[in-house]
Amino acid sequence: xxxxxxxxxxxxxxxxxxxxxxxxxxxxxxxxxxxxxxxxxxxxxxxxxxxxxxxxxxxxxxxxxxxxxxxxxxxxxxxxxxxxxxxxxxxxxxxxxxxxxxxxxxxxxxxxxxxxxxxxxxxxxxxxxxxxxxxxxxxxxxxxxxxxxxxxxxxxxxxxxxxxxxxxxxxxxxxxxxxxxxxxxxxxxxxxxxxxxxxxxxxxxxxxxxxxxxxxxxxxxxxxxxxxxxxxxxxxxxxxxxxxxxxxxxxxxxxxxxxxxxxxxxxxxxxxxxxxxxxxxxxxxxxxxx
Amino acid sequence: xxxxxxxxxxxxxxxxxxxxxxxxxxxxxxxxxxxxxxxxxxxxxxxxxxxxxxxxxxxxxxxxxxxxxxxxxxxxxxxxxxxxxxxxxxxxxxxxxxxxxxxxxxxxxxxxxxxxxxxxxxxxxxxxxxxxxxxxxxxxxxxxxxxxxxxxxxxxxxxxxxxxxxxxxxxxxxxxxxxxxxxxxxxxxxxxxxxxxxxxxxxxxxxxxxxxxxxxxxxxxxxxxxxxxxxxxxxxxxxxxxxxxxxxxxxxxxxxxxxxxxxxxxxxxxxxxxxxxxxxxxxxxxxxxxxxxxxxxxxxxxxxxxxxxxxxxxxxxxxxxxxxxxxxxxxxxxxxxxxx
Numbered sequence: 342x343x344x345x346x347x348x349x350x351x352x353x354x355x356x357x358x359x360x361x362x363x364x365x366x367x368x369x370x371x372x373x374x375x376x377x378x379x380x381x382x383x384x385x386x387x388x389x390x391x392x393x394x395x396x397x398x399x400x401x402x403x404x405x406x407x408x409x410x411x412x413x414x415x416x417x418x419x420x421x422x423x424x425x426x427x428x429x430x431x432x433x434x435x436x437x438x439x440x441x442x443x444x445x446x447x448x449x450x451x452x453x454x455x456x457x458x459x460x461x462x463x464x465x466x467x468x469x470x471x472x473x474x475x476x477x478x479x480x481x482x483x484x485x486x487x488x489x490x491x492x493x494x495x496x497x498x499x500x501x502x503x504x505x506x507x508x509x510x511x512x513x514x515x516x517x518x519x520x521x522x523x524x525x526x527x528x529x530x531x532x533x534x535x536x537x538x539x540x541x542x543x544x545x546x547x548x549x550x551x552x553x554x555x556x557x558x559x560x561x562x563x564x565x566x567x568x569x570x571x572x573x574x575x576x577x578x579x580x581x582x583x584x585x586x587x588x589x590x591x592x593x594x595x596x597x598x599x600x601x602x603x604x605x606x607x608x609x610x611x612x613x614x615x616x617x618x619x620x621x622x623x624x625x626x627x628x629x630x631x
Numbered sequence: 632x633x634x635x636x637x638x639x640x641x642x643x644x645x646x647x648x649x650x651x652x653x654x655x656x657x658x659x660x661x662x663x664x665x666x667x668x669x670x671x672x673x674x675x676x677x678x679x680x681x682x683x684x685x686x687x688x689x690x691x692x693x694x695x696x697x698x699x700x701x702x703x704x705x706x707x708x709x710x711x712x713x714x715x716x717x718x719x720x721x722x723x724x725x726x727x728x729x730x731x732x733x734x735x736x737x738x739x740x741x742x743x744x745x746x747x748x749x750x751x752x753x754x755x756x757x758x759x760x761x762x763x764x765x766x767x768x769x770x771x772x773x774x775x776x777x778x779x780x781x782x783x784x785x786x787x788x789x790x791x792x793x794x795x796x797x798x799x800x801x802x803x804x805x806x807x808x809x810x811x812x813x814x815x816x817x818x819x820x821x822x823x824x825x826x827x828x829x830x831x832x833x834x835x836x837x838x839x840x841x842x843x844x845x846x847x848x849x850x851x852x853x854x855x856x857x858x859x860x861x862x863x864x865x866x867x868x869x870x871x872x873x874x875x876x877x878x879x880x881x882x883x884x885x886x887x888x889x890x891x892x893x894x895x896x897x898x899x900x901x902x903x904x905x906x907x908x909x910x911x912x913x914x915x916x917x918x919x920x921x922x923x924x925x926x927x928x929x930x931x932x933x934x935x936x937x938x939x940x941x942x943x944x945x946x947x948x949x950x951x952x953x954x955x956x957x958x959x960x961x962x963x964x965x966x967x968x969x970x971x
Contacts, residue, residue, distance in 0.1 A: 469646060469647070469650060470650070472647050472650070473647055473650035473651050473653075473654055474654070476647050476648075476650075476651055476943055476946060476947060477651060477654075477655075477939065477942070477943045477946070478901050478902060478904050478905030478906075478942060478946060479902075479905060480905035480906065480908060480909075481904070481905045481908070481923075481938075481939055481942050481943075482939070484908065484923070484924070484927055485655060485658060485927070485935055485939045486658055487927065488926075488927035488928075488930060488935050489658060489659065489930065489935075561773065565773075565775045568775060569775050569776075569777065569906075569909055572775075572777045572909060572912070573908060573909065573912060573924055574924070574928065575924075575927065575928075585775075585777075588777060588778065588781055589777075589912075591781075592781055592784075592913065595781075595784065595785060595789060596785060596788075596789030596790065599785055599789070599790075602781050602785075603781070603782070603785060606778040606781050606782060607778075609774070609775060609778055610770065610773060610774045610778060613773040613774065613775075614769065614770060614773040614774075617769060617772070617773050618769075
């Protein structure tokens with residue numbers, strides 16, 4: 342995960358965009374949250390105090406220890422350090438988000454481009470298919486898919502991807518519809534440019550700001566969805582550290598073991614909030630640029 | 632909005648509904664594994680599996696299977712749940728009201744809290760209440776419903792125990808006779824005011840947890856729309872004429888600003904139907920979601936298909952209602968439809 346905004350902004354030489362982003366303290370706060378979480382996740386093996394607590398067992402002498410040194414956030418019922426497991430949970434969540442978006446975005450973008458540019462029956466059929474996916478609450482559709490598959494990391498990502506691409510199809514479709522009427526597209530058609538050239542070289546670059554903004558926001562929301570699935574027991578299975586299943590597991594020990602579910606719950610909040618702040622900042626930056 | 636446009640809207644919804652039935656049917660049939668074997672479990676004999684395959688037309692080509700499924704559906708038959716051993720429609724009829732009741736109360740909470748936060752934010756734009764309102768709205772959006780559930784339970788159920796954290800009624804409260812399945816209505820029909828209050832009391836935490844994400848969206852959208860309207864000349868004129876700010880905000884600026892908010896309410900309600908799965912698990916709510924998770928874990932084919940179909944249908948109906956409501960609130964759309 343690189344810092345999402347800067348390369349694009351820099352390539353466009355958009356000093357106004359950078360100024361807009363940096364000028365908003367909330368965007369900077371979001372970026373700081375994201376950078377810290379990503380660094381923690383990448384270097385988890387080195388920054389966590391008890392890397393071996395990722396497995397099924399921890400230190401039985403310290404079962405359900407409340408937050409105190411050396412267990413900053415306390416331990417779970419298996420005596421495993423919560424901070425360590427949250428950091429590894431972040432790593433898993435970020436990997437899932439990247440994989441889901443890396444598959445869902447191209448699929449959605451291509452469907453949106455083709456439907457928006459071609460029009461007619463292609464448009465009607467592709468967009469009705471998109472509507473069908475959008476008409477089922479995302480979590481329910483992902484659950485239904487998981488219902489027929491084994492609850493593994495791979496299948497979890499598959500289920501989330503299956504319900505994520507339509508949002509990109511809708512987004513790119515709307516932009517494409519508007520752009521296809523523009524003079525530069527007409528000019529490209531007149532000189533006989535191929536459809537592929539028009540779609541990917543002429544129209545797609547104009548979709549990038551909206552796509553990038555949405556992808557940044559979506560890193561947070563994919564994590565939210567993945568943790569919701571695993572909270573229901575339909576995602577990654579123990580002992581793999583996962584934020585959602587940690588909350589579910591901890592809820593059994595409330596209220597005495599309040600830290601067991603409170604910290605992972607706040608950890609989810611923090612990462613989604615971070616990516617949201619950055620996404621909002623990016624949107625403002627792109628608007629300032631134009 | 633006139634009858635023709637409502638008819639068109641219903642037609643489009645029907646197309647989408649058929650699409651959803653194909654999608655969920657395809658998911659149920661294309662996934663690896665023999666549905667009959669899964670349903671009967673590892674101890675079933677080959678004959679039993681074969682018998683179930685024949686009974687459910689599982690050996691027929693997919694289009695034929697889908698046609699059989701539609702035929703049954705048109706009779707109101709969604710098949711039989713292998714988990715409860717009852718018709719799926721019976722199960723859904725039993726569990727759906729509790730979920731709908733929770734979602735509807737959440738929607739009310741969402742509007743009652745989300746709109747004022749958005750209006751106040753816009754009114755105090757750039758000042759302390761605005762920053763506070765925006766932060767609350769953002770955090771509300773960023774937090775999954777189950778996290779809200781756990782946090783609310785912890786703080787208002789354990790640390791400061793003022794609300795019940797589980798179920799729909801206290802043990803000591805008699806369950807009212809079944810009329811609609813909606814406890815708030817059934818208790819009133821039974822004339823039991825104390826039970827009504829108890830049911831309402833039990834709804835506070837789960838409904839708030841479920842409302843949070845939509846509440847945040849609602850506040851954010853209302854704020855940006857109100858700010859847009861505040862910059863319009865007619866609001867300036869009202870200010871110049873010395874109308875009181877409260878009157879401007881509630882009477883003149885709010886109505887145009889509310890229309891875009893109204894259109895997202897349908898979407899938010901859909902999200903609630905999904906998120907209800909999470910909240911019901913946290914609060915042990917006896918709704919459709921608990922049933923849904925149970926049948927998914929047991930790979931109970933007909934029950935999964937039925938549950939998803941019902942939720943999708945509820946979502947579509949909700950969106951049509953919102954469209955109609957937008958037409959009622961917005962005179963421009965209403966008049967345009969009337970002329971057209």
